[in-house]
Structure formats: structure tokens, C-alpha cells
Amino acid sequence: MHNRIAELAELRRTVVDGPGERATAAQHAKGKLTVRERIDLLLDPGSFTEVEGFRRHRATGFGLEAKKPYTDGVVTGWGTVEGRTVFVYAHDFRIFGGALGEAHAAKIHKIMDMAIAAGAPLVSLNDGAGARIQEGVSALAGYGGIFQRNTRASGVIPQISVMLGPCAGGAAYSPALTDFVFMVRETSQMFITGPDVVKAVTGEEITQNGLGGADVHSSVSGVAHFAHADEPSCLEDVRYLLSLLPQNNREHPPATESTDPVDRRCDTLADLVPLDGGTPYDMRRVIEEIVDDGEFFEVHERWAGNIICALTRMGGQVVGIVANQPQSMAGVLDIDTSEKAARFVQMCDAFNIPIVTLLDVPGFLPGVDQEHNGIIRRGAKLLYAYCNATVPRISLILRKAYGGAYIVMDSRSIGADLTFAWPSNEIAVMGAEGAANVIFRRQIAAADDPDATRAEMVKAYKSELMHPYYAAERGLVDDVIDPAATRETLIRSLAMLTDKHAELPSRKHGNPPQ
Numbered sequence: 001m002h003n004r005i006a007e008l009a010e011l012r013r014t015v016v017d018g019p020g021e022r023a024t025a026a027q028h029a030k031g032k033l034t035v036r037e038r039i040d041l042l043l044d045p046g047s048f049t050e051v052e053g054f055r056r057h058r059a060t061g062f063g064l065e066a067k068k069p070y071t072d073g074v075v076t077g078w079g080t081v082e083g084r085t086v087f088v089y090a091h092d093f094r095i096f097g098g099a100l101g102e103a104h105a106a107k108i109h110k111i112m113d114m115a116i117a118a119g120a121p122l123v124s125l126n127d128g129a130g131a132r133i134q135e136g137v138s139a140l141a142g143y144g145g146i147f148q149r150n151t152r153a154s155g156v157i158p159q160i161s162v163m164l165g166p167c168a169g170g171a172a173y174s175p176a177l178t179d180f181v182f183m184v185r186e187t188s189q190m191f192i193t194g195p196d197v198v199k200a201v202t203g204e205e206i207t208q209n210g211l212g213g214a215d216v217h218s219s220v221s222g223v224a225h226f227a228h229a230d231e232p233s234c235l236e237d238v239r240y241l242l243s244l245l246p247q248n249n250r251e252h253p254p255a256t257e258s259t260d261p262v263d264r265r266c267d268t269l270a271d272l273v274p275l276d277g278g279t280p281y282d283m284r285r286v287i288e289e290i291v292d293d294g295e296f297f298e299v300h301e302r303w304a305g306n307i308i309c310a311l312t313r314m315g316g317q318v319v320g321i322v323a324n325q326p327q328s329m330a331g332v333l334d335i336d337t338s339e340k341a342a343r344f345v346q347m348c349d350a351f352n353i354p355i356v357t358l359l360d361v362p363g364f365l366p367g368v369d370q371e372h373n374g375i376i377r378r379g380a381k382l383l384y385a386y387c388n389a390t391v392p393r394i395s396l397i398l399r400k401a402y403g404g405a406y407i408v409m410d411s412r413s414i415g416a417d418l419t420f421a422w423p424s425n426e427i428a429v430m431g432a433e434g435a436a437n438v439i440f441r442r443q444i445a446a447a448d449d450p451d452a453t454r455a456e457m458v459k460a461y462k463s464e465l466m467h468p469y470y471a472a473e474r475g476l477v478d479d480v481i482d483p484a485a486t487r488e489t490l491i492r493s494l495a496m497l498t499d500k501h502a503e504l505p506s507r508k509h510g511n512p513p514q
Contacts, residue, residue, distance in 0.1 A: 015070045017051045023094035031148045031187050032165060033231050035075050035092040036123050041235040042088065043079035050077040051111060057103040062134040069095050072103045073128075076111040081242045082095035084254075087115035092383055093165055098128030100171070101135045105142025112149040121158040121249035126175065126188075127165030143170050150177035155350035157164060158245045163188035163224070164231060166187075176223065179347055180299070183214035183224040184234050190217060219302040222340065227302065237297075243309045244297060244318050245351055253318035253351050260292040261317050262491045269483035273360075275424050277400045278430075280326045281360065283308055286398070287321060290314070290487040296321065299344060304336035305329075309344040310354070315491040317498075320348035322380060323358035324409070326399075331392040333405045334365035335378045342381035349389035354494055357395040357410040362431065383408045387415055388477075388510060392497035394490060397421040397477070401471070402430050412476050417500065418493050420478050422486075425460075427471045435461050 018024065020378045027034055033041070039048055053075070053160075056068040065182045075414035078087045088110050091098035100108075117124040131139035153159055154177065160215065161175035163183040166180045167190045175190065183190070193213035198204050198211065210216065219223035246253045266289045273281055287293040287310065296312035306328040315398035322341050324331035347354050364370070364379060385407070386393070394417060395410045406427060423428070429435065436446070440457040447453035471477040481489050 006467060011054070012303065015050075016495050018071075018092060019069060019094045022455045026073065026228060027094055030397055031230075032093070032127065034094065035090045035125070036125075038164065038231065038235065039075065039088060039090055041232055042123065043081060043086065044083065045168070046081035048077055049079065050075065051114075052076060052107050052241075055103055055107055057101050057135075058133075059101060059103075059135050059138075060314045063391055064134050066411075072101060073098050073102045073108065074100075075109050077106045077146075078111075078114070078118075081239050084242070084247060085118065085120040086242060087111055087118070088125065089118055089122045090166070093127045093129075094233075096129075096132060098165065099130060099132040100142050101132035102138040104132070105139070105145060108142075108191055109145045111148065112146070112153065115157055116149070116153050118145055121160065121242060121245065121247065122153065123160045123242075124163060124174070124178070126162055126167050126171075128171065128358040129166060130169045130171050139171070139368060144173070146199050147172050147177060147465065150174055155249060155346075157248045158242070158351065160209060160238060160241065162234065163190060166208075168192070168194055168423060178224070182226045182234050184228050184229065184231055184237060185209075185216060186213040187231075189213050202498075215302075221337065222300060222303040225299050240297065241311070244313075249350055249352065249418060252402070255318070256313065256316045258292045258313065258316035263488045266487050267292055267484045269486060273398055273422075273424065273483070275399075277362075277426060278330075280330065282327045282439055283323045283331075283360070284348070287312070287323060291319075291321075292316065299342050300367040304334075304340040306331055306334070307337035307341050309341055314356075317494060318353055319494065320353045321358065322345065322354045322355060322410075324361045326360050329365070331361050331400075332363060332365045333361060333382070333408065334381065335375055338375070338379045338382040338408075345382070345385040345389055349385070352391060354392035354394070354497065355389065355410070356490060357393070357416070359395060359397045359401045359406065359409050359507045360399045361402065361405040362400050363405045375512045379404075379408060383414065384510070384512045386410045388504070388512075389415075390500075390502040390504065392494060392500050394418045394493055394497075396418070396486065396490070397425040397427060399424050399426060400431075401425065401427045402460075405426075406491065413480075417497055420482050420486075420489060420493075421468070421471065421477045421480050423468045424478055425468050425471070425477075425480070426466050427476070429467045433458055 024034055054070055055072055057072050073092050077087040078309055091110050103500055159178035160180045161178045172190045189212045195206050195211055214227040218227035258286045272285055287296055291312040291314055296310040298310045306325050307327050308323040312319055410416045444450050444454050472480050
């Protein structure tokens with residue numbers, strides 16, 4: 001028995017060491033960590049339990065029968081992050097370039113099934129060259145099994161994809177099906193067809209990073225939610241994100257004891273937000289004022305910057321914030337902001353995270369490109385997401401809230417539980433200038449001094465239909481509050497809504513706009 005135990009220990013060392021120092025040095029030379037170095041950074045020290053470390057492929061042909069390394073190029077198992085269970089699979093680029101074969105896929109399928117059954121988050125550390133060509137269609141079928149499980153787990157457990165190397169072809173669809181995608185600059189890329197194919201088909205020349213690097217996907221395509229300079233900072237943020245998410249859709253996010261007083265006044269807000277609706281300001285500073293200790297974790301920070309989506313804590317409870325950003329394009333809604341916010345609202349609703357919406361929106365962005373590229377159906381995605389959400393929902397109108405954009409941004413009429421407004425609020429079908437030009441166009445045109453008449457009509461319209469208490473008088477706003485009391489008002493309202501229960505009609509699933 002002692003001999004067998006010694007043999008087991010030696011075999012386990014072989015599994016952990018991997019293909020050897022030369023392959024490890026080649027990985028480090030690319031600026032990348034090895035698979036187990038990555039897992040050590042992601043999980044709590046000493047918490048990782050490996051599954052099927054001794055697995056080897058059974059394929060033959062093309063020289064595969066002579067090369068059967070342990071793990072088959074993917075390390076799978078579970079551990080903890082801040083004491084909570086997390087499942088993980090991680091490609092080992094040193095073995096077959098991390099390419100997926102039949103045994104490799106079977107290991108991933110198993111750990112995904114375990115994560116769903118255990119009700120715990122799944123993190124994938126992606127660094128693979130795609131399907132293992134030598135195994136043919138068996139490898140492609142392996143991807144199908146992953147996609148099916150991604151879809152089955154969607155909205156059930158948090159799924160996080162961390163791109164630490166190449167991800168090409170059909171393999172790129174798995175990250176796209178998950179809740180969050182992290183990428184590392186220079187070393188990670190995602191694309192369906194690589195630069196060589198693009199050049200052959202279209203004649204366009206482009207580098208791998210130019211086609212599908214971290215900066216492209218975090219600021220242009222919106223495929224990646226986060227982009228990092230290196231792997232350690234990336235994995236540190238993955239850990240932080242997990243601390244803000246529940247284990248599954250049956251739990252609430254983890255609460256903490258906050259040292260930031262609930263009744264802390266936010267006196268600076270009155271000076272931070274200009275009364276003139278045309279003057280920009282940074283909505284991030286408003287968020288910093290009202291959340292615990294000024295800390296929030298922004299999602300898709302570099303994409304669709306005219307709206308902010310962030311996870312934070314208020315009174316120790318996790319909250320999702322959706323806020324127009326007047327500093328960028330005056331905070332208008334457009335195609336990208338609608339899709340960005342819709343996905344974020346859906347994620348919050350799936351994982352029992354209350355939503356606070358901060359409005360300062362002049363409307364939807366006009367333009368031929370917007371209309372031809374489907375602003376109607378894409379804007380409807382955000383409307384659908386809010387209407388379908390059953391978590392606590394509170395909206396706060398800071399300044400402008402015009403037209404359809406006001407309705408879409410979680411207005412009282414589409415189901416917000418509570419709606420508050422500052423004394424600076426202007427809720428209307430459109431801005432006073434535009435409204436006056438439509439309503440009083442004949443009087444203005446016939447006047448001796450059209451400009452003076454227009455100014456008089458604008459003033460009259462504002463006085464009659466856009467004063468700060470107009471919506472409150474009609475029950476569309478629950479209260480007009482002092483900006484300094486914003487934090488306390490929101491936290492106490494969220495506490496009241498903690499046990500909110502709402503049911504949707506019985507159905508197989510909805511058919512949201514695409």
C-alpha cells in the first residue's frame with residue numbers, strides 16, 4: 001500500500017507540473033501565466049479541489065495515440081472565493097494549445113453540470129486554440145454541449161468568462177452566452193474569423209488585436225465588459241465581482257456591515273448638478289456621493305458611455321445602478337446604450353439585485369443611422385427588460401426626463417415601485433423650446449417679434465406643464481426630495497422593498513425584441 005501511495009503522489013506531481021519547464025517558459029514568455037498560477041490567483045489559498053486530473057484522451061490517428069498527456073489540456077474543479085464555493089475550468093495552452101477534444105469537452109461538461117446542480121458560480125479561464133482538428137466532428141460536438149449548458153445555466157448561476165489567450169471560431173460563442181466577459185490587453189483575442197480569413201475574403205488587413213483584442217471588444221463591439229492590463233489585476237476584479245453576486249438565482253447577494261451612515265447627508269449634490277439642463281456634469285460623482293464609501297464597480301465602462309451601469313452597495317446591500325451620463329452625448333439613449341442597459345437590468349433581475357435608476361435624459365438620439373439600424377427594436381429591449389423585472393425598482397429624476405426615454409427609463413407607468421425627483425426635475429413630452437415651437441407655431445410666425453413671442457411661450461409652457469411638482473400632483477412621482485437626503489431616502493426605500501414579491505404570468509418564456 002505504501003508503494004501505491006508513493007506512486008499516486010508521484011503521478012499527482014506529474015499532473016500538477018504539466019508538460020515541463022520548457023512549455024512553462026514559453027507561456028511566460030508570451031506574458032501569460034500557467035493554468036495553475038491563474039487558478040491560485042482566482043481562488044482562496046489551498047481551496048482548489050481538482051476533478052478528473054488523470055483524464056487522458058482516447059483518440060487515435062495523426063500522431064495523437066503517441067501523445068496522451070494528463071488533464072487533456074483543461075483543468076477542472078472547485079474552490080472558494082471569500083469562503084463561497086466557485087466552480088472553474090481553465091484551459092492549459094501548454095497542452096495541445098488548449099484545443100478542445102472529446103475528453104477535454106467531457107471534463108468541461110461535467111464541471112458545468114456540477115456547478116448547476118450545486119447552485120454555485122462558474123468561472124472559465126479561456127486560453128485555447130479552438131477545436132482539436134485531429135479529432136474532427138467529435139470536437140465540434142463538444143462545443144455544442146458547452147453552449148447547451150451555458151444556456152441552461154443562464155439566469156440560474158452566475159457565469160463569468162475570463163479571456164486570457166486566443167478564442168476563435170465557434171468557441172467565442174460560449175463567452176457571449178455568459179453573464180460577464182473579462183479580457184486582458186495584448187494577450188487575449190476573440191473573433192469568429194481570424195485576420196487571414198478576413199484578408200482572403202474582403203481584402204482587409206488587420207492584426208489579431210485590431211480585429212478582436214480587449215480594447216476593441218470593451219469599447220467598440222461591447223462583447224467584453226472589462227479590459228485589464230495584466231492577468232493578476234483581471235483575476236482580482238473577478239474575485240471582487242463574485243463578492244457582489246449571489247451563488248444562484250434562489251439567493252440574495254451577500255450583504256455586509258456598512259460603516260457609512262444611512263442618514264449621511266449629501267449636501268454637495270445641490271452644487272454638483274447644474275440647474276441648467278444644458279450644462280453637462282459627471283454622473284459618476286453623483287453615484288459616488290450616494291453609495292457606500294463612494295465605491296462602485298462599473299460594467300461596460302468604455303462602451304456606450306452615455307449610460308452608466310454599475311454594481312455597488314447601499315446600506316451594505318448590493319444594488320444595481322443604471323444612470324444617464326450627461327457628460328457624454330448629453331445622456332441620450334441610443335442603440336448601444338439601450339442594449340447595454342437592457343442586458344444589465346436582466347442580469348440584476350435574474351440574480352435578485354435591486355435596481356436604482358438615475359434619470360437625466362433628453363430623449364432618444366435622432367438620426368437616419370439610428371432608425372435604419374433598429375433603434376425601435378433595440379430601444380424596446382430596454383423597455384422589455386424593465387417591464388419584465390420583478391426585483392425592487394426605484395427611479396430618481398435629477399433633471400430632464402423627456403419623451404419616450406422618460407417612459408423607458410423605469411418610469412412609474414412601467415412598474416417602478418417608487419419614483420422620486422429633485423426640485424430641479426423637468427418631466428415632459430419634450431423640451432420646452434421644442435414644445436413651444438409645435439404648439440404655438442402660428443402665434444410665433446404671426447408675431448411682430450417672433451423671438452420675444454417664442455421666449456414668452458416657452459416660459460408659459462414651463463410654468464404650466466414643466467414645473468417641479470407637476471408629475472407629483474398627478475401621482476407619477478411619489479415625492480420631491482432634497483438632493484441632500486437622496487442617500488437616506490433610497491436606502492430606507494430599498495429596505496422597505498427587501499421582501500417584495502411579484503409574479504409574472506405563467507408562460508414558457510417571453511419573446512423579447514431582438
